[in-house]
Amino acid sequence: MLHLEFMRLAFGAGIVVGLLAPAVGFFLVQRRLSLIGDGIGHVAFAGVALGYLLDLPLVLTALVVSVGGALSIEGLRARRRAAGDQALALVFYTGIAGGVVLVSAAGALNVNLFQFLFGSLLTVTRTDLAVIAGLGVGALVLIAVLYRPLVAVVVDEEGARVSNLPVVPLNALTAALAAVTIALSMRVVGILLIAALMVLPVIAAARVAWSLRSTIVISMAIGLASVLAGITTAYYANLPPGGTTVLVAAAAVLLAELRSAPAHLLHRLAR
Amino acid sequence: MPVAVRLEHVSFAYGPGAPALRDVDLTVERGEFLAIAGPNGGGKTTLLRLILGLEQPTAGRIEVSPRRRGYLPQRAQTPIDAPLTVRELVSAGRVPRSRLLGPARGSDRRAVRDAIDRVGLGDRADRRLATLSGGQQQRAFIAKALAGEPELLALDEPTTGVDVEAQEAIAALLQRLGRELGMTILYVSHEFGAVEDFVERIVLIRERVVFDGSPSDLPGVWHDPSHAHAAP
Numbered sequence: 001m002l003h004l005e006f007m008r009l010a011f012g013a014g015i016v017v018g019l020l021a022p023a024v025g026f027f028l029v030q031r032r033l034s035l036i037g038d039g040i041g042h043v044a045f046a047g048v049a050l051g052y053l054l055d056l057p058l059v060l061t062a063l064v065v066s067v068g069g070a071l072s073i074e075g076l077r078a079r080r081r082a083a084g085d086q087a088l089a090l091v092f093y094t095g096i097a098g099g100v101v102l103v104s105a106a107g108a109l110n111v112n113l114f115q116f117l118f119g120s121l122l123t124v125t126r127t128d129l130a131v132i133a134g135l136g137v138g139a140l141v142l143i144a145v146l147y148r149p150l151v152a153v154v155v156d157e158e159g160a161r162v163s164n165l166p167v168v169p170l171n172a173l174t175a176a177l178a179a180v181t182i183a184l185s186m187r188v189v190g191i192l193l194i195a196a197l198m199v200l201p202v203i204a205a206a207r208v209a210w211s212l213r214s215t216i217v218i219s220m221a222i223g224l225a226s227v228l229a230g231i232t233t234a235y236y237a238n239l240p241p242g243g244t245t246v247l248v249a250a251a252a253v254l255l256a257e258l259r260s261a262p263a264h265l266l267h268r269l270a271r
Numbered sequence: 272m273p274v275a276v277r278l279e280h281v282s283f284a285y286g287p288g289a290p291a292l293r294d295v296d297l298t299v300e301r302g303e304f305l306a307i308a309g310p311n312g313g314g315k316t317t318l319l320r321l322i323l324g325l326e327q328p329t330a331g332r333i334e335v336s337p338r339r340r341g342y343l344p345q346r347a348q349t350p351i352d353a354p355l356t357v358r359e360l361v362s363a364g365r366v367p368r369s370r371l372l373g374p375a376r377g378s379d380r381r382a383v384r385d386a387i388d389r390v391g392l393g394d395r396a397d398r399r400l401a402t403l404s405g406g407q408q409q410r411a412f413i414a415k416a417l418a419g420e421p422e423l424l425a426l427d428e429p430t431t432g433v434d435v436e437a438q439e440a441i442a443a444l445l446q447r448l449g450r451e452l453g454m455t456i457l458y459v460s461h462e463f464g465a466v467e468d469f470v471e472r473i474v475l476i477r478e479r480v481v482f483d484g485s486p487s488d489l490p491g492v493w494h495d496p497s498h499a500h501a502a503p
Binding site (some may be wrong): 026029030039092145146148149150151154155156158159160161162163164166202203205209210211212213214215 | 323324325339340341342343344349351352353354355356359360362363364366367369372373374375397399415416421422425427459
C-alpha cells in the first residue's frame with residue numbers, strides 16, 4: 001500500500017497526529033478536561049465551514065477558529081465567569097450551530113463534509129503534510145521544553161498560583177495546543193473522533209505506567225500504534241480511518257484494564 | 272523582628288451572604304510558627320487563602336512580605352489519575368525556583384533530593400504516592416512545598432485523616448524545619464491538640480480573632496475550639 005502516494009501522505013500525517021494527540025491529551029485528562037477536545041472539535045467544524053464559505057484553506061480556517069474557541073473556554077474558566085462544563089457547553093453548541101449555518105450558506109452540506117467529520121485517507125495533500133509536520137513537531141518541542149511547568153500546574157494548580165508560576169498563560173497554552181492538534185488531525189481522524197485519540201491512549205497508559213513520565217511516553221506509543229493500525233485497517237477494509245483508529249485505541253484501554261485487573265483482584269482478595 | 276504578614280481590619284464574604292471574616296487584625300513576625308485554630312466554618316481557611324492571595328478581601332488591607340510562598344491545601348492530594356512518584360510530586364514544587372524552560376538543572380535535582388530527605392522519605396523517593404500511608408503522603412506534600420525554598424509556609428489542616436502519632440510527628444517536623452530554615456509557618460487546624468506543644472502562639476478564629484496568645488494562656492474549656500464557650 002505504501003506505493004500509493006496518498007497512503008504515504010496519510011501515514012506521514014498519522015505519525016505526527018498519533019504522537020501529538022496523546023501528548024496534549026495527557027495534560028487535558030489530568031486537569032479533568034477530557035471533553036474539551038470534543039468542544040474544540042465542534043468549533044473546528046465551524047472553521048471548516050468558514051473555509052468553504054470564504055474559499056480559504058480549510059486547515060488554516062479550522063486552526064484559527066479552534067484556537068479562538070479554545071482560548072474562549074479557558075478564558076471563561078479562568079475568570080470564573082462560568083463553570084468548566086458550562087464554558088465548554090457554550091463554545092461546543094455555538095461552534096456546531098455556527099458550522100451548520102455557515103456550511104449551509106456555502107452550499108457545502110454534502111458528502112465532502114464526512115471526510116472532515118470522520119477522516120479520510122484521500123484528503124491529505126502534500127501541503128497539508130508539510131503544515132501538519134511543521135506545526136506538529138513544533139507543538140511537541142514546545143511540550144518537551146515546558147514539560148516541568150505544565151506538570152507543576154497539573155499536579156497542584158493552586159500551589160502553582162501561590163508560588164507565582166504563570167498559571168493562566170500555561171493553561172491557555174494547553175488549550176491552544178489542543179486546538180492546534182484538532183485542526184491538524186481532522187484530515188486523518190476526523191473532527192468528531194480526534195478527542196478520543198487525545199484521551200483513550202492516556203487512559204490506557206495510566207493503567208500500566210509507573211510514573212507521570214512513563215504515562216506520557218506510553219500514551220504516545222499507544223497513540224502512534226493506534227493510528228498506524230487504524231490507517232492500515234481502513235485501507236484494506238475500505239473504512240473511515242478515524243473510526244478504525246479510535247476502535248484500536250479503545251481496545252488498548254480494554255487490554256490495559258485486563259492487564260491491571262489481576263493485581264486489583266489479588267489486592268481485594270488479600271483484604 | 273521584621274513583619275511577615277500584616278492584616279488590618281480585613282473582612283471577607285463569599286458573595287452577598289454573611290461575612291466569613293469580619294474586621295480581622297493580625298500581625299505575624301518572620302520566623303514565627305503560628306497555629307490558626309477555630310471551629311469548622313469559622314473562617315480559618317478563608318484567612319489563609321486571603322494571606323496567600325487566592326482570595327481578595329472585601330474590606331481592609333493585607334501585606335505579605337515573603338515572596339517565596341509554599342502552600343499545603345486542605346486534604347492535600349493531587350487531582351490527577353496517572354501514577355505520580357514522590358520525586359515527581361516534589362519536583363513540581365521546585366519549578367518556581369528553577370528556570371521554566373528545558374530540563375531541570377543538577378542543583379534543582381539536589382534540592383528535590385534534600386527536600387525528600389528532610390521529611391524522611393529518602394528511601395521512598397521513587398515509590399508511587401498512592402502506595403504511601405496518609406502520614407507519608409502529607410510528608411511528601413510538605414517536601415513539595417519545601418522544594419520551593421519558601422520563606423512563608425502555609426498549611427491547611429495538614430493532619431486531616433492521619434493518626435495522632437503521625438499528627439505529632441508532622442508538627443515536630445515542621446517545628447524543626449521552621450528553625451533550621453528560618454521559615455514563617457502558618458498552621459491551620461480545627462483541633463490544636465497536636466500542635467500546641469510545638470507552637471509559640473495560637474490564634475483562634477470565629478469570624479474574627481477571639482484569642483491571640485500563648486497556648487498556655489488558653490483556658491481549659493477552649494482546648495475544644497468548637498465548644499460553645501470558645502468565643503468570649
